[in-house]
Amino acid sequence: MLDQTEGYMTADGRKIGGVVMDMRNITLRFGGVEAIKNISFDIREGEIRAIIGPNGAGKSSMLNVISGFYVPQEGEVWFRGSKRPPMKPYQVAQQGIARTFQNIALFEGMSVLDNVMTGRLNNMKTGLLQQALWRGAAEREEVENREICEKVIDFLEIQHIRKTPVARLPYGLKKRVELARALASEPKLLLLDEPMAGMNVEEKEDMSRFILSVNDEFGTTIALIEHDMGVVMDLSDRVVVMDYGKKIGDGTPDEVRNNQDVIDAYLGVSHD
Amino acid sequence: MTQPVNGDSGLRSVPALLRRNAKTMAQAPAYREKEFGIWQTWTWTQACQQAESLALGLIDLGLDTGDFVAIIGRNRPSLYLSMVAVQMAGGVPVPLYQDAVADEMSYVLQHCGARYVIAESQEQVDKVLEVQDQLSELKHMVYLDPRGLRKYDHTHLHSYDAILDAGHAKRDATLPILQQREGKLDYDSTCVMLYTSGTTGKPKGVVLSNRNIIETARASSDFDKLTSGENVLAYLPMAWVGDFIFSIGQAYWTGFCVNCPESQDTMSTDLREIGPSYFFAPPRVFETQLTNVMIRMEDAGKFKKWLFDTFMAHARKVGPAILDGHSVGMMDRLKYALGELCIYGPLKNTLGFTNVRVGYTAGEAIGPEIFDFYRSLGINLKQLYGQTEASVFITQQPDGQVRSDTVGVPSPGVEVRIGDSGEVYYRSPGTFVEYYRNPESTADTKDPEGWVATGDAGFFETDTGHLRIIDRAKDVAKMSDGGMFAPKFVENKLKFYPSILEAVVFGAGRDTCVAFINIDMSAVGNWAERNNIAYSSYQELAGHPRVLEQIRLHVNEVNASVAQDEMLSGCQIHRFLVLHKELDADDGELTRTRKVRRKIIGEKFEDLVNALYDGSASIYTETEVTYEDGRKGKISATLNILDAEVFPRAAQIAAQ
Known part of the structure; x- marks a missing residue:
């Protein structure tokens, strides 16, 4: 199923597999505004792929195209070797893609546990009536799914807030709960939209550790958008750089760091 | 068993x-x-x-x-x-x-x-x-x-x-x-x-x-009639002797169940779920819990607060007496029962203390107010005195003879005597074998007859036979005018205020005493919130003029109380400062069991001690701090030095 082109070895000795997601000549327009202009790049199995760029570069739009929320006017999205037709977000989720949001999108009034459980919704098959009676299959299903959620809670070290309503949590923890919800669906591909925005150094370090552990422990492929250059360069295996909807760089952190276009985009060019 | x-x-x-x-x-x-x-x-x-x-x-x-x-x-x-x-x-x-x-x-x-x-x-x-x-x-x-x-x-x-x-x-x-x-x-x-x-x-x-552990476990289990039905929550460091005795010694001897929390942060939830019948905690845990309760009550509605205050006042009056089995009037008992229904019961449930039959606090002196608070709720909290070398138990308080100012009578099988210098010595089946690869220290501490020097100064009360600990023998010193200097005595008084987390008093060989104070972030932070004081960091809060003013009031009150003590009235604090960082074991300022390392602090912050004595109004200082992952950083601050009110001595010092 996977693209047969060979994978590569990362600097820290992880083996990266074939192409999981292939974006081919994507163009996305909102009316007259071209948010993404003819961009192609791929995401390979098991890698941590970063999308970076200045404000308004089109990064979040790109992530929304990957997650199936936006349908591009031109171009094709290939997932696991086949072209993906326009889909509803829940269908994308069923394919094994999960995401977190830039501005946290949790159910504020619900407990952390309930929020994480919503990540299992696609795996619940019993109907409303069965759920209400909560006998037999419904109960079994709940127990099985709860166990998976509890493992995620343990993994992300949020046991102490299991029963706390999300609205009462500080920002950094909410971000972690969102990651937990995404992980609960046991995704193959995890999309993180600015997982570290607005965090202090300690929270960033924690989050980086969790992202690496997720990748290491479950072999999850991760695509992330991030502003903090230090974090991006440390975490990711390959980086796509966007500016004004165009791709201006693609490669390993070192390659990207030394790319003149990227430097110009970030530092600006003098116009004299 | x-x-x-x-x-x-x-x-x-x-x-x-x-x-x-x-x-x-x-x-x-x-x-x-x-x-x-x-x-x-x-x-x-x-x-x-x-x-x-x-x-x-x-x-x-x-x-x-x-x-x-x-x-x-x-x-x-x-x-x-x-x-x-x-x-x-x-x-x-x-x-x-x-x-x-x-x-x-x-x-x-x-x-x-x-x-x-x-x-x-x-x-x-x-x-x-x-x-x-x-x-x-x-x-x-x-x-x-x-x-x-x-x-x-x-x-x-x-x-x-x-x-x-x-x-x-x-x-x-x-x-x-x-x-x-x-x-x-x-x-x-x-x-x-x-x-x-x-x-x-x-x-x-x-x-x-094995003799040390098993004999001690046996004697102490009998002392408190522990059975295989007890439940304990094991949350104190495994490297600490107390945890070894409770979670292995006594647990294996009597066969009770040891419960381990899910993570360090879930302690309070797990405590509530387990409802231990036998509980052990250093004073700090009780202090933190009490501080949390008080913070929550500050935020509660008027009626709830009135209910809480009324019944707590009653509990303080008759609670300990009821617990000790003394006679209490019918009306008082009824009111206490009503309080149990409305306040004490639910509060104990929230704290996880509903089933506590025996509770111990040790390691340091506990504030009388804190101690009485728990006892008045009907929690049988007692004190014990011990150390690693004794497999914990030296003295402990029997049921019905519990007071906040003593550490009890010698534990079964333990002999205790007071040396000529006032130091406490003991001999027991729990006395340690030796210090590993350190025969000199072993010989210094344990004499050939098996008596071990505790390093603490204390005395037996003549009428009750209870031991009272004054301070570390090494820390007790003379001030330059000959008066006795017992820093712990003053520090404990200071620490009983919820807003003061830690205090270090200096004054050996000097004519006056001075102090470093650490604020308690949660208590002071909450107070700041209620009083509309904005702050962005620990350092800023610790240096806020209104916080300093609050602390000054506390220090004044402590001075007033110290002045009442004939022997120690010279230990009143003349000048103090609020430290810009929390004292931390990672920086070597506290031990892993969170005891103050006075000498190291004195050397590390020598500039601050000097400033306290030379009369300057503020001092700029830079301090190296160690982060949890071992990296080091520097923080700098300008600290204000405050003068406290000093009270006339109640009596002239006898030692002169």
Whole structure:
């Protein structure tokens, strides 16, 4: 199923597999505004792929195209070797893609546990009536799914807030709960939209550790958008750089760091 | 469980106790640990099997008789069982403080020449790997939680489960060796080696024998009539002697269940769920809980607050008397019963103390107000006095004779005497064997007749026979005018204010006393919130003029109270400052059990001490701080120095 082109070895000795997601000549327009202009790049199995760029570069739009929320006017999205037709977000989720949001999108009034459980919704098959009676299959299903959620809670070290309503949590923890919800669906591909925005150094370090552990422990492929250059360069295996909807760089952190276009985009060019 | 322990009964070691429990209480719970949101149970049979498999696996890994095995991690059944398994296999378990930084660990691991390390997680494994160059004796490491360790070089690193499986698989071949080694264990073989936290210098390895542990466990279990039905929550560091006595000694002797929290942060939830019947905590835990209750009450509605205040006032009046079984009037009893229904019961439930039959606090003096608060709720909180070298117990308070200012009468089997210098000496079956590789210190501390110097100054009250501890003998000094200087006495008074977390008083050989004060972030932060004081960091809050003013009021009140004491009225605080950083064990300012290292603090902040004495109004200072991961940084601040009101002495000092 996977693209047969060979994978590569990362600097820290992880083996990266074939192409999981292939974006081919994507163009996305909102009316007259071209948010993404003819961009192609791929995401390979098991890698941590970063999308970076200045404000308004089109990064979040790109992530929304990957997650199936936006349908591009031109171009094709290939997932696991086949072209993906326009889909509803829940269908994308069923394919094994999960995401977190830039501005946290949790159910504020619900407990952390309930929020994480919503990540299992696609795996619940019993109907409303069965759920209400909560006998037999419904109960079994709940127990099985709860166990998976509890493992995620343990993994992300949020046991102490299991029963706390999300609205009462500080920002950094909410971000972690969102990651937990995404992980609960046991995704193959995890999309993180600015997982570290607005965090202090300690929270960033924690989050980086969790992202690496997720990748290491479950072999999850991760695509992330991030502003903090230090974090991006440390975490990711390959980086796509966007500016004004165009791709201006693609490669390993070192390659990207030394790319003149990227430097110009970030530092600006003098116009004299 | 009242059969006597002696050489004949066969119960001469902790592994023997485990084997007995596996027989007599096979299906009763030995351990519980909350994992994945559910309390998982180990029966005594399962516990015994796991310990045996681990012991077999360790022998298979090459563990030899007398090898030291360091155990690092938070309280978990598998780690407790590994301490027993190590002893079964003929080794000596050495639990270490899990929050120690790599350098501290390195010292202890080198000192005992640990051959094996059983670590809880990647964090602990990393710390040991960081210093492994210095550890020539180290052969293998075993880890419990595999997360993040998959890619590590596994030539000398093994997962706990793999060792269990190996032990189980090669059972037939290894069992005879295990049986032979286990059979050799007797009353005088080493049960555990615990490192002292080291208030003054490098930690010392205290060797405790099976006799020490089992005799102490027996005597103390009888003292409080502990049964196999007790439940305890194990949350204090495994490297601390108290935890060893409670969670292994007494638990194995009486057969009660030890419950381990899910993580450090879930302590209060787990406490509520378990509802322990026997509880142990240093004063700090009780202080924090009380502070939290008070903060919550400040935010409560008027009616609730009135209800709380009214009934708490009543509880303070009659609660302790009811608890001690003294006669109390009918109306008072009725009102107390009503209070139990409305306030005390629900409050105890929230705190997790509903079922507490016996509670102990030790390690430091507890504030009388805090102590009385818990006792007035009907919680049988008592004090004990002990140290690692005594396998904890030196004195403790019998039911019905509980007071906040004494530490009780000598524990069963313990002899206590006061030396000529006022120092407390004891002799007991729990008295330690020796300091490992340190015969000089052993000889200094323990005389040939077995009397051990505690290093604390104290005296027996003539009418009640209760022991009162004044201070560390070394800390008690003279001021330049000849008056007695007992810093702890003043510091404890200061610390009883919720807003003061820690205080360090200086004054030995000087004419006046001065103090460093650490604010309590949660209490002061809440107060600041209610009073619309904006702040962005600990440092800013600690330096806020209104916070300083509050602290000054507290210091004044303490001075007023110190002035009442004939002997110590010279210890009033003339000038003080509020420190810009919290005193921290990672910076060496506190011990791992959170005791103040006065001398080190005095040297480290010498500039501040000088400023307190030279009359300057403020001082600029730079301090090196160590972060949790061992990195170092610098913080700088300009601290204001405040003058406190000093009260006339109640009486002239006799010592002049």
